[in-house]
Every structure is written in structure tokens, then in C-alpha cells.
Amino acid sequence: MKQMTISKQAGVAAPLFSVENLSVSFATDSGPLLALDDVNLSIHPGETLAVVGESGSGKSVLSLAIMGLLPPTATVKAGHLRYDGRDLAGLDKTARRGMRGKDMAMIFQEPSTALNPVKRIGDQLVEAILLHDAMPKAKAKARAVEALAATGIPSPEVRARAFPHELSGGMRQRALIAMALIHRPRLLIADEPTTALDVTVQAQILDLIRDLGRETGTATIFITHDMGVVAEMADRVAVLYAGRMVETARASDLFTSPEHPYTLGLLGSMPQLNQRGEPMLPISGTVPDLRRMPSGCHFHPRCPFAQERCAEERPGLRALDRGRRSACHFAPLLETLGGQA
């Protein structure tokens, strides 16, 4: 078991992991594309941070950047990743590989593509164990079965001998979670881990991730576009739009008083927050092409509150009360715009 190293600075615990001013661009045939534009976030031990965004928001690029798995076409233009006080920029590929699975691990949306289809579940777990811990194979096998049992898989000895296709989607996701948590990583990235699952299975998996996180003090970055899942899981929320962070807040604050029009649009797209039978309040239009970004605020062509200023001036992520931040010229929205309605 690892020791929690929480260094105290002026009474505030240092974050386990932080992303500072991260910009990532991709080389494409039609020119460079800025997938992440000056993104900042930090996460403390035991905390769950939800990163919310739709396709094209850059949330998957963010998770790959954190894991050190960006493809060769990507360039980190600026910024730092800091893990437990260490700057990861200085580390070579081998050192980063040494961290993956041990210090930080990831769970993907589609468990069937993340598992090797021709290898038994138990053998894949044993392989993951031996990658970072030398031990006799029999001991590793026993540990693999224990790990499966901890995720609530019934008759784990039998499942360990199964191939991935012999398990249901929910079981496969449990096996993948067992694998991700086998070395007790202090940072877990869950990239839409329940999107492909049925709701009752989703509920089980969400509980599992939350319970295991609580037991081990793991910090979890939970990537999703489902505001319902965010409300269930997150301590804090960061909303991404077209490569930029547009709002961050404690989850309880975000759902009480959203302070960016895009966040409002995402909430308005949830059927639960609309009157039955009435048209829903969607976000008009589509996510912009990252190669032809709108000027000023990226959201202004789709924003019902947009004024001339929004097309000209990029709003920074501004601090509001209660530690909230919004990248909207008009935040706090109700105070600034409420008089117009």
C-alpha cells in the first residue's frame, strides 16, 4: 500500500495532479488544429473531477495527454502536467510507461476493444500485475482472482478462465476496472466508462467506481457528456467547449447555479429539466470545426446571449464567488442579464 503524501502549504493540501496552461495541436492536411487551448485543472486525492463536453470538445485529447498517450501527430505547444509535485514534461517515454498502470490508469468506454480477445481474463490481469510487480506466477494468479472479486464479479475463479467474449458488457467493464486498479493507482481516468451500458448496469458500475475510489483514496477524472452522471459522481466539474475550459465549479454549485451559457445549454438538453411534451431547449447548431474556430468566444455563434463583444473579445476564465469560474463576459448570468427577460 502506498503512502499518501499530502504536503501542506498554508493549510491547503497540494493537488495530486494538475494540468497547467496545456495547449495541444494536431497537424492535419488542412493546417494545424488546436484541440486544447490553455486548459488548467487540478485534482486532489480522493476527489472526483468530472470533465464534461460533447464530441469535439477535446476531452479525449485531454485524457490521452494526461496518460502520455498522445499520437505522434499531436504537439504539446505549451503547458505542464504535474504529478505529485513532479513535472512530467521532463520524463522520457520509458519513465512515462513506468507510471502508466502504476501511478495512473485509465478505463475506456468500450471494454471489448480494450481487452485482448484471444487471452483469458485472468491471464491479462496476471500480465498487468507482473508488469510492475515481480512475484511468482501462482501468487499473481491469486491476486488476479482477488481483484476480480473486489469488483463484485460472481465466481471470480471461473471468470478468470473466461475469454472476454464470454462475459457480458457489464462484466467486461468490471474486469477492466479490476485491471486498472490492480496497482492501486492514485489517479484514475474514466473515459465515458458507462456510455455503452444499460442503465441498471451503469448504476452498478458507477457505485463500484465510487466505492473503490473511497476505499483507496484514488483521485478520479471522470469524462462524460451526461449531466445526470456528473450529478451522481462528481465533487467538482470542468466544462470543456471546443478545446477551452468554459466553466469550473463544485458540482453542488454547478447544478444550483450554472454560470456559462454552454453549461445551461447542456442542462437544457436534458429531458428531465424540460416540461413534458414541450419542445426541449437544445443548443442550436453544431460544434464548430476545430480548423475554423469562431473568433472571440468559441461559443458565440450558438449562444442566445451573444452580443458584438463576444465575436471580438475572448473571455478569460474569470473567478466568481464560491471558487467558481466562468469564461463568459456576462457571468454571473442572472445578475447581468436577468433584467432583460
Next chain:
Amino acid sequence: MTLLTLTQITRDFHLRGGLFGGRRVLRALDGIDLEIARGETLSLVGESGCGKSTLGRIVAGLQSPSSGEILINGKPALRGKARARQIQIVFQDPFGSLNPKMSVGALIAEPATLHGLVSRRDAPQRVQELMRLVGLRGALAERFPHELSGGQRQRVALARALATEPELIVCDEAVSALDVSVQAQIANLLQDIQKKTGISLLFISHGLSLVRHISHRVAVMYLGRIVEQGEAEQVFANPLHPYTRALISATPEPLPGTGGNRLELEGEIPSPLALPSGCTFRSRCPHATERCAAAQPPLETTGHAAACWHVDSLPEYAPRQTTPPERMRAALDLYRSAAARRTPPLEETIN
């Protein structure tokens, strides 16, 4: 007026049971009775493997039932092209159902000309009408599927379905793969089209939130049977079947402090090859008794009803808190009124 009547629809799949296993029968649908009225949205909800997609395909005429009767407007359902004229289906993945080598215009014109509804000469005009109906800019007719966003592709699939002027469209997880904001756009579009054309919709989904929002009636399926049906409002306000309650309870709500204290459902859906006797839900049901193993509970086909032996003795349903906080509601209202004031509407200035 009733458009579609299904009576005792059963569908078996015959499987070979391995090298020496002999034949086995998988009953995907077991005695389904269902009616859809004109202009009505009926939703089929349930988890993977409950048979909802098989039922949708049978309604659309893409599969035949093993037994049972299908009536359309009181007459035995036609097959093949004649059925396709009346009932169309839209799938989850429009990328898989649109020919990548055909332009949007050609894709939308195809069903209309195939059914002899427009001449080749008038086809472009009909294409423009249909594109307007589904909210696509006319200039997109020259484009190809790979040049469109997921939402635009699903609009094309919908325009193709509408081209035959059908009486019913089966939407099989038609919005499940889309981003949430695009799901809301397509759901609004479906309701709008229904208002304009009086079309009926069979909406198949594993997610409950959207179903609650757009359906008139709901049928909840579990392992090939309907376990509860009724007016959507009643089913969601007072779910009678333990399975429906578990589904509603498992659906995450976008409200503060909703985590935890769910009605947990134990285990997973059993294999349809080894169904429990009696009520098939009993292996996961917290209220199951000996009676549930002995015989299958019947389902009333009128009003709001559930197939459960204990429907009268279950604990009273405690609905979850669903009112958004005051400030969130005020902000959403502000957004809504600002969006309504925009001229031209934002939607048209972008697509």
C-alpha cells in the same frame, strides 16, 4: 383510432447448441400484445436483450414473427414494398444505413421514386421539401454522408423515412449515439414532424429520460415480455412493476445531491436460453415469492397495468425529487427566452 395492432406476437430463434448439443430454441418475444394509435408516440423501453429491437423489426416487416397477428388499420399487414410504404424504420447508426456513395439528395429521392410517389423530374423539389421538414439546409443535397455531422446524418435518415409518407416510423435507438444537445434537437424535430403530419412513432430506447419526455404511452419489456404498460405520465409518476421502478431509480438525474440511495437491482439479465420459470424477473426481484416461480403473471392490456403477482402489495412508490433548484430554473428560463427572441432563429443561421 388504432393504426397498428399486435396480437400474441412470438419470435423464436433456433440455435445449434455446439458440436453435440443439438438444437436449442431462444424465445426472443413471448406473446406480445400491443396497440399504437394514429398520431401516437409509443415507447418500448428495456435493456439489451429484452427483445425491443426484434419487435421493432417485426413491426417494420424486416423480420417475420414465429406466430401471432399484425393488423394495420384493421387489416392483416402487407409485406415487402407495400409494408415499407406504410412503416419505415430509422436505426441508431445512420453511417451504417446510408450508402456512402450517394449524395444526400439522391439518398432522400430514392425511396420516393422507388415507390412511384414522384417523377424523376419532380424529385429535386420533393427532396427540398423533405430537407426543410427535417431542418437541413437545401445546399447540403450535394454533399455526401461522410461530410455530415452525426446529427445531420440522422436528419437525412429521417427524411428518407418520411419520403414514403409512412403512417408509422420505428425509431430504433435513433438518438442514442448522438451528443446530448443533438439528441434534444432530434427529439424536438420528431415531435414537430408528428404535429405537422400526424404520424405515429414507435420509439425504442434503453434510456428513460427522453422516453418520459416525448411518449404518450410506454411499454416496458423484460426478456421478451411486456411487464408494464400505460400512459407515460402514469407509468413514470407511479411505476407498478419492480423492474420499472429499478429502471427509473437507476437513471441519473441532473440535479444536485442525487447520488446514492438507489433501488439496486442485483445481478444481470439471465440468459434467454435458461429463463427462470414463472415470472422471468423473479431472479432479480427483491419481492419474489414462491408464487412467482410457479406461474407467469398476466398483463392487462388496457389502462395502466403491470405483470406482477404482488402489484397490490408492493411498498408504495416513493418518487425521486425532480425539481431543479430555483436559480437553475431561473437561468434556464433566461436562456429559453433569449433563444426565442433571436431572429432569425439561431438554428437556421448555422446548419
